[in-house]
Amino acid sequence: MSAERERMRELIEQVRFHNYRYYVLADPVVSDREYDLLLRELQAIEAAHPDWVSPDSPTQRAGGQPLEGFAKVRHPRPILSLGNAFDDEEVRAWLERIARLLPEGQTARDLAFAVEPKFDGLTVVLHYEDGLLIRGATRGDGEIGEDITANLRTIPSVPLRIPVTTGSQPPPPRLVVRGEAYFFLDQFQRLNRWLEETGEKTFANPRNAAAGSLRQLDPRITAQRPLSVFCYAIVQVEGAELGTQWEVLNYLRSMGFAVSPEIARLDDIEAVIEYCGTWMSRRDTLNYEVDGIVIKIDDLATQDALGVVGKDPRGAIAFKFPAREATSRLIDVTINVGRTGSLAPTAVLEPVEVGGITVQHATLHNFEDIARKDIRIGDVVRIKRAGDVIPYVIGPIVDLRDGSESEIPVPTTCPSCGEPVAKAEDEVGIYCHNAACPSQLARRVEYWVSRAAMDIVGLGTRIVEQLIDSGLVRDVADLYALTAQDLLPMEGFAEKKARNLVEAIQDSRQRPLGRVLTGLGIQGVGATVAQLLVERYPSLDALSASSGEEIESILGLGPHTAHSIIEWFSADHNRLLLEKLRQAGVRVTAEERAQQPERMTISLTGRAFAITGTLPTLSREEATELIQQHGGRVTGSVSAKTDYLLCGEKAGSKRTKAEQLGIQVIDEAALFDMIKGT
Ligand SMILES: [Zn+2]
Incomplete structure (x- = not known):
């Protein structure tokens, strides 16, 4: 084996170990920076040798191709639900019920209990063969679930290979594990804020967010959602003998699965009830949703002997906390x-x-x-x-x-503009359809400048409302005509602050097309959808020229979203807005790939450029990238071989030299013209 391949193996092991320390144990031993370096080295080797990449490499988590639908998976054994107890008495009653059914010679006093917090998430079933994660499914109806392997692979706390750490016992030939996928509360709130900012539908609670994220047909979207998984049961195992639930939990932990650190083994039902009470008072201080405590008879043979009633095993029960x-x-x-x-x-x-x-x-x-x-x-x-x-x-x-x-009176006029409001067809909402409604405009401007869209710092709610009240801003394109003089009379604006804001607004004109499209706030088109659209349509013109059927079929977007895109582009006031944005210099074509590659390659291919001075909109790096994307080369100095000198303000000696050599000097606008296709 080559040294490089050996190094790759080593890196896989190290990255996997640090992942485990970070996501499962929450106890990292290296800095993020060190981790990134290891990961990057691994990615570089894999990029150079694509045939070496193995499916359990930590680089293989994020994002396979979107699926058409989910395949069905029959569980090796039914994935059972649990009966509920709503107070202490019901827990005692449960024990009395099963005491009568215990095998000969056993009494309730002999029993021990394994207790664990009940995570409020989505049940998942993970299949391992010889240590490799081969399949992951939802619970479904308990008999048959949906194959969500690609999505589960994106969750960092789901091991792609067990055991995670070297030197552990070898993995069983076959292992099927049950766990719960959930969101930490802070992550969930961040996700919802993000969805709200990007104009997408938010989730009602972390549980829905987990379910919605795992049932995504596009694993790239799941990969962006910070999900976690705790494991707590074995559905099936070959090659390991486990006698109690306590052993199961420790076995799972030894293989590298995330097991709740809060599990306990108690040998008296009153201790169990006390544990439940302690948890109930702690639940609001936790960073995850716990909706109860699961109590299981620790001995697995006894659990089995007690059997199942309906879909609930008799040997376990969920103590449910009261709702909030x-x-x-x-x-x-x-x-x-x-x-x-x-x-x-x-x-x-x-x-x-x-x-x-x-x-x-x-x-x-x-x-x-x-x-x-x-x-x-x-x-x-x-x-x-x-x-x-x-x-x-x-x-x-x-x-x-x-x-x-x-x-509560149902409004007939808009509280902001006073215009009559109307009920939307097939919808429960009431809408103000006045395109000039100040409240709507304020929210649209806020959305345009938000972090997910044009990311313009310094335009808060107060200033947006003042700009609208003063009549300076009637649509988002008007922002680009603002001068420092316009801002000075506004509350809290001094010279420097006004200049900075104007500069920030002007700078935003070069934001990527995906952000511009997001900022338009078309219903159903948040940042994720906008990115998908930009990958297919390299300009707003191209998008507006497409049909709803095309958008639906090519991108797999729903008819509702496709319709709202078409409708948006066909409205006169939106067409006017686009034209104003174009005039203002806001990007309306994609930056990365050429819109019409054939024509553009002709104009710059093989030409050598040098750059000097400060360009009006592009940074040096952006200009270089742009020239290279269109087939040109950029050199550091001016020589007889240079074809063009791209020149901005405060040009230095390069300009003098270019003029001496008779090299054509062009400005940024001329470069754009060349790219547009001479
Ligand atoms: Zn209104």
């Missing part, structure tokens, strides 16, 4: 007008504590929901904070009414 609900009085309802013009009712509540957090506002979803639940101002309402950040109103407690409650 509270009641409060609904004082008022405010209406926010969103970017798309949707009117969103928000409840203003008497402050109340729900799960450790004081809640004063909760979403009322929409007016149809309000009517259906008959929610009135003055009502005592039940609210829920189900792990997500935005609490919502479940409904009123009608019995507590005293007659002073008043109905």
Whole structure:
């Protein structure tokens, strides 16, 4: 074996080990930087030798090709559910029930229990053969699940090969493990903020987020979602003898699976009940959702002997925590007008504590929901904070009414612009369709400048609203006409700050096309979809010239999104906006690949460029890249072999030399013209 190949093996082992320390044990032993260097070295070797790449290499996690659908997987044994106990008495009653069914000679006093927190996520089933992860599935109906192998491979805490650390016992020839995929709460909140910023649908709670992320047909999307997996049971094993649940958990841990650090083995049901109580008071301090405690008879033979009733094994039970609900009085309802013009009712509540957090506002979803639940101002309402950040109103407690409650009026005009509003077809939402609605415009501008889109720093809500009020900004393209003089009269703007903001706005014109497309805020087109579109359509013109069927079939986007794209580009005011953006110099074509490669290769191919001075929009690196993409070369100095000198402001000696040699001197605009195809 060559030294390089040997080194590759070594790197795979090291990267796998550090992954494990980081994601499973949360106890890294090297810095992120050192880890990156190892990973990069591995990637370089693999890139040079594609035939050496093995499926269990840590580089092979992220993103295979999108799937058409999920194949069905029959589980080797039914993946059972659990019966529930809602209080201490029900736990004791469970033990009494099974005590009568115990094998001859055994009594409830002889039993030991393995207890573990019950993660509120999505059950997954992982199949290993000779240590290699070969398949992963959802639980499905317990008999047949869906094959989500490609997605599970993207989760760092799922081992691609076991045992993870060298020197452990050899892996069993066959092992099927059950686990729970879930989101840490901070990661979940970050995901939702990101989705919101990019105009995509947010998830109601971490559990839905886990399910939604794992049932993605495009593993590249799953790879972007920071999921974790805890493992807690063996569905099937060949080549290992395990007598108790406690041994199972330790065996899994020794193979490198993430096992909850909170497991316990207790030999008395009262200790179990105490453990449940301790957990209930701790749950709000944790960074993950725990909806109960799983209690299992530790001895596996006894568990088996007790059998199954329905789909629940008798030998285990889930102690469920109460849901996170509270009641409060609904004082008022405010209406926010969103970017798309949707009117969103928000409840203003008497402050109340729900799960450790004081809640004063909760979403009322929409007016149809309000009517259906008959929610009135003055009502005592039940609210829920189900792990997500935005609490919502479940409904009123009608019995507590005293007659002073008043109905919540359905708005007929927009609270921002006063124009009449309309109900959307096939939708429950009410919309303001006034394209000039200041509230909508403010939200659109905020979205345009957000981190996911044009990423313009320094344009906060206050200044956006002032710019709209003063009439300086009527659409996002107007931002590019702003001068420092325009900003100076605004609250909190001094000379330097105004100049910086104008500069930041101008700089944003060179943002990649995907960000521009995201910023337009077309319904259904967040950052991810925008990126997919840009990969296929190298310019906004090309996209606007395509048909809905084409967008649907090529990108596998839903008809709803395809329709909203077509509709957006066909609206006159949007066409005008695009033209204004183009005039302002905002990028409307893709940067990486040439839009029309044949024509462009002719213009720059084989030509040698030198660059000097500061260019108006491109950095030195960007200009170099652009020239190279179109077939040209960039040299560091000017010589007789140089064809063009690309010259910006504050040009130095290169310019003098070029002029002496009679070399053509061009500016950035001329370069763009050349690229556009002479
Ligand atoms: Zn309006």
